[in-house]
Amino acid sequence: MTDKEAIVYVIDDEALIREGIQSLIRSIGLRAVPFSSASEFLQAKRTDAPSCLVLDVRMPGQSGLDLQRQLNDAGIFIPIIFITGHADIPMTVRAMKDGALEFLTKPVRGQDLLDAVQKAVDRDRESRKERAELNAMRLRFDSLTPRESEVLKLVVAGLLNKQIADQLGTSELTVKTHRARVMEKTGADSLAHLVRMAERLRAALPK
Amino acid sequence: MHELQMNRFVPQRSNALLRYGAAPTFVIAALYLSFALRASFGNPAWFFFPAAVIAATWIGGKGPGGVAVVLSTLTVQYYFVPPIGSLGINRHDLPYFLIFVGCEALASWVISWRKDAEDAIRQARDQLELRVEERTTELKNANEALMVQMEEQRRTQEVLQMTRSELARVVRITTIGELTASIAHEVNQPLAAVVANADACVAWLYLKEPNLSEARAAAERAIQGATRASEVIARIRSLINKRPPERIPVQLNLLIEETSMLAASQAARNGVTISTVLDPNLPNVFGDRIQLQQVLFNLVTNAIEAMFSVIDRRRELKIRSQVQDSGQVVVSVQDTGIGVNAETMGRLFEPFFTTRAQGVGMGLPISRSIIEAHGGRLWADSILGQGTTFMFALQRAEAASA
Numbered sequence: 001m002t003d004k005e006a007i008v009y010v011i012d013d014e015a016l017i018r019e020g021i022q023s024l025i026r027s028i029g030l031r032a033v034p035f036s037s038a039s040e041f042l043q044a045k046r047t048d049a050p051s052c053l054v055l056d057v058r059m060p061g062q063s064g065l066d067l068q069r070q071l072n073d074a075g076i077f078i079p080i081i082f083i084t085g086h087a088d089i090p091m092t093v094r095a096m097k098d099g100a101l102e103f104l105t106k107p108v109r110g111q112d113l114l115d116a117v118q119k120a121v122d123r124d125r126e127s128r129k130e131r132a133e134l135n136a137m138r139l140r141f142d143s144l145t146p147r148e149s150e151v152l153k154l155v156v157a158g159l160l161n162k163q164i165a166d167q168l169g170t171s172e173l174t175v176k177t178h179r180a181r182v183m184e185k186t187g188a189d190s191l192a193h194l195v196r197m198a199e200r201l202r203a204a205l206p207k
Numbered sequence: 208m209h210e211l212q213m214n215r216f217v218p219q220r221s222n223a224l225l226r227y228g229a230a231p232t233f234v235i236a237a238l239y240l241s242f243a244l245r246a247s248f249g250n251p252a253w254f255f256f257p258a259a260v261i262a263a264t265w266i267g268g269k270g271p272g273g274v275a276v277v278l279s280t281l282t283v284q285y286y287f288v289p290p291i292g293s294l295g296i297n298r299h300d301l302p303y304f305l306i307f308v309g310c311e312a313l314a315s316w317v318i319s320w321r322k323d324a325e326d327a328i329r330q331a332r333d334q335l336e337l338r339v340e341e342r343t344t345e346l347k348n349a350n351e352a353l354m355v356q357m358e359e360q361r362r363t364q365e366v367l368q369m370t371r372s373e374l375a376r377v378v379r380i381t382t383i384g385e386l387t388a389s390i391a392h393e394v395n396q397p398l399a400a401v402v403a404n405a406d407a408c409v410a411w412l413y414l415k416e417p418n419l420s421e422a423r424a425a426a427e428r429a430i431q432g433a434t435r436a437s438e439v440i441a442r443i444r445s446l447i448n449k450r451p452p453e454r455i456p457v458q459l460n461l462l463i464e465e466t467s468m469l470a471a472s473q474a475a476r477n478g479v480t481i482s483t484v485l486d487p488n489l490p491n492v493f494g495d496r497i498q499l500q501q502v503l504f505n506l507v508t509n510a511i512e513a514m515f516s517v518i519d520r521r522r523e524l525k526i527r528s529q530v531q532d533s534g535q536v537v538v539s540v541q542d543t544g545i546g547v548n549a550e551t552m553g554r555l556f557e558p559f560f561t562t563r564a565q566g567v568g569m570g571l572p573i574s575r576s577i578i579e580a581h582g583g584r585l586w587a588d589s590i591l592g593q594g595t596t597f598m599f600a601l602q603r604a605e606a607a608s609a
Binding site: 020 | 392396397401403406408410425429432
């Protein structure tokens, strides 16, 4: 299952390796964008599309592991496939702890690399979709007025209209109107749907 | 010289009394003897008084000699020169008397001069002996100190040598380790490029509609990578070749023993017994220990492998070391293998010539070039069906260094 939009960034200081990997990726219909160093990659404009990073560990200047840290710190989430001439255990552990998807040793078997790339792109597509959904949801929830937000909080807590009206010191009718506006604005089909969305948002918030 | 005189005067001063006492003693003795023997010898005073002067001078030196001259002159004049019993003198006796006094004075002076000279010589000799003795002791001490120093230096040298060889070993191991890691990386990079591009090439060819231009570009990059890898290897090889071989004294017997130990398990696996016949007085040779060991190991491995197909007799490997009359050190490695025929014998040292399925054919040419670089010879003798002997000859260390 190929993806015409997906982009694979290939970072390796060795031109021949870079070009080989690039060619291999293009052969299965993905776009591959090469960089010869970490800083070159950081300076480049990245297209908003499902993507992953094929990253050499040992490079002059900034190493692959340093770039991974930097991306994490900057809140840029992109799956990373590391390739290295020789992998020791501490290096592998560090990379995996920091969220690397794969750790392959050179010379890399083509099929292994393509499988990893496919997996990484799929994962990125999913997480992008999830992030997009969350963002849209957050926008909808952000459009609520302060009063509507109060009503939402109490509805999600499981209170009845009458109880909400008592707490807020308004009439039951007013609460009903607010509640209908909340359902409409957030696009919830049912009370259960509304509760699920509110929970998801709250879970994603601290991050 | 100053010291010498000081030494000479000290004893004289201490017994001055004794020395000056000698003058009157001898004069009185002469007087007594002259009187005692006057009846039988006429007038012996002429003999005894000069004798007293000589004796006093001899014992007491110049001063007492003078005193003896004066005393004896006065005594002779008083007792023996007419008018006897007074210090007066007859006019006609005066010349004789003066001659007598002159002779006495002369005798005293000659004797004292002689004695002084003898004393001086004796003192000088004693002094010289003393000095010689002092010098000898000094020299002996200096010599002992030197021996101690030399011993210390020798021990320091030994420790230094040990440390140095240990250091060299560590450095060599570290260097080999580093070199290996570096070579591994240097070779692995282009190989990774080869694999990636070859994979890409295959992928482009396997498409429903193969993309030949992409496949070709990938194949060309694979070739580039492979070329780079071989260049890296060529570079490493030239690096190793350029390294000048060491020239240190090497004990071949030790090397043979190490090699046979190294090959022991391989020999045992193949039912080969290794025996060594080593000349205990084998002189050292100058050379590169590692390279020479490489040669030995290569010959031993060859010999073991030459006996793979032997089933009708014992598989024996004999390593021998000996000194020839010419002074050359010869090591031979003899097997009881199948032997080689004349045609094979002629090509034995050709590069890439091998009789084994998995052989590379570089062992013997490399071994020969190593031995020749050491100024020696490597050759083989073989009897078909009985075995082959490889031998190499090297100059002994003394001759090689001269």
